[in-house]
Amino acid sequence: MKLLTKQPTVILGTTLSVFLLLAGCADDVKTTGNVTTSPQAEGKKYTFRLADTHPDNYPTVLGDKKFAELVNQKSNGRIKIDVFPNSQLGEEKAVIEQVQLGAIEFTRVSSGPLAEFNKSLGVFSLPYIFDNAAHEWKFLESDKGKELLSSLESSKLKGLAYYDSGAxxxxxxxxxxxxxxxxxxxxxxxxxxxxxxxxxxxxxxxxxxxxxxxxxxxxxxxxxxxxxxxxxxxxxxxxxxxxxxxxxxxxxVPEVVMISKVTWDKLGDEDKKIIQEAATESVKTQREEWAKFEKNSxxxxxxxxxxxxxxxxxxxxxxxxxxxxxxxxxxxxxxxxxxxxxxx
Missing domain, CATH: 3.40.190.170 (Bacterial extracellular solute-binding protein, family 7)
Structure with missing residues (x-):
């Protein structure tokens, strides 16, 4: 009789242990949209989209791809950015609106149409304010140039880098x-x-x-x-x-690589650092590709x-x-x- 009274307790305890173990595993990986959380392994995984108006071999798209490649490398594959050239996700103005909402996470756009969303960027549309490329880039890399990029945050956009667009x-x-x-x-x-x-x-x-x-x-x-x-x-x-x-x-009129402020604010500090560093480093590739493409064109x-x-x-x-x-x-x-x- 004693054996019969103890056996259900053992079975119940074992079953409860298995249930708790499974529940713990279930909590270990959570997927919400394009974000996967794996806290005990390697942190959050992301798959983002980047929209560009230009064709696949265009210098800005080559810059986009270098940016995506660097993000992937620096995050050890945790953060993936898929580049969509050729206006696949829409024309620039419509894409900017979608990035503001967080529906599209990244884009590369001209600072020309950006002036309709942030008046500060309108300065680049003023005629003959730069003598040449060297003059333009000296300004873009100055504190004031960086301040203009930062001003996009008031428009629900986060400017990451300038790309070249010639004259x-x-x-x-x-x-x-x-x-x-x-x-x-x-x-x-x-x-x-x-x-x-x-x-x-x-x-x-x-x-x-x-x-x-x-x-x-x-x-x-x-x-x-x-x-x-x-x-x-x-x-x-x-x-x-x-x-x-x-x-x-x-x-x-320089190009601008941006991330949605909605998306940016959800990222951890380490991922923000990865994305910013990758954007900054991608500028060198984009400018080199621009110079080659310009001569060929x-x-x-x-x-x-x-x-x-x-x-x-x-x-x-x-x-x-x-x-x-x-x-x-x-x-x-x-x-x-x-x-x-x-x-x-």
Whole structure:
């Protein structure tokens, strides 16, 4: 009788022990969306998305991929970033909105459309504020340049790094030999107010539209021309329908690699450090790829029959857009002063 009274207790205790062991294992790994938690092993695992407008072999996308590779290496495979080029996740403005919400975690966008989300970035759309690439990068790497990047946090975005985008030039279906030739043309610009003012000052008509719509708009005559850098003029095939390029270099508008502030705030300090370091280190690769691509693009469009006109005297162009600088000078005074300082 004593044996019979003790046996259920042993069975019950064993069963309870197994149940608790299984419960403990179940708590050891939790998956929520694209985040996997494994606290006893290696910490959280993430799979993020990064959106880019440009084609797969474009310098910004190559920079994105280097960034993703470095994050993966530094996190020992815990953090994976999938790069989606070619506007697969949407055009820039729509993607920025999704990044603000945390629906897309990362993006690389031009600072041009970013000005509609954070006014501070509008300074880069002002014409002829940089003399050349060296002047631009001296400013971007200065304390004031870094401060501008940090200002994105007030817009639910976290700026991680600047990428190169060269100088922007006008191209059109009709020949352009001087600034006067732009008068009356319908020109596509990036979607921000300063760009519209710039085109108005040149005597042309501004047509803000997403980048992905430019080719068909040129083809069908909705617009007469647009403006961009050599690699974009090439990779977008715009040179096939707008064969006249004038090298006026009116803007140097850097690209920005960003993470959603929603996503950033959920990360631990170590993961934040990994992501920031990887973004900063990826800039070297992106700039090298940019320099190579720019040279190849120049050779390609010239070989394809595009007419490329060098501007030897910028003063008539600068005089035309001086009202734009004057209009925004007080708003961006401290930044413009820092840009002038970087010139010395």
């Amino acid at each position: 922007r030039n006008f191209y059109s279906k009709k020949p352009v030999k001087s600034v006067e030739d732009l008068k009356g043309m319908k020109l596509r610009v990036q979607q921000n107010k300063i760009n519209i003012d710039l085109i108005d000052a040149l005597g042309a008509n501004a047509s803000p539209m997403p980048y992905g719509e430019v080719f068909s708009s040129l083809q069908t005559g909705v617009i007469d021309g647009a403006e961009n850098n050599y690699p974009s003029y090439d990779s977008s095939n715009h040179y096939q329908v707008a064969k006249n390029l004038v090298l006026d270099g009116h803007q140097r 120049e050779a390609k469009v010239k070989a394809a029959g595009a007419t490329v006109t060098e501007v030897t005297d910028l003063k008539p162009w600068q005089d035309k857009v001086k009202p734009v600088i004057d209009k925004y000078r007080s708003e961006y005074k401290d930044v413009l002063d820092a840009i002038d300082q970087a010139r010395k």
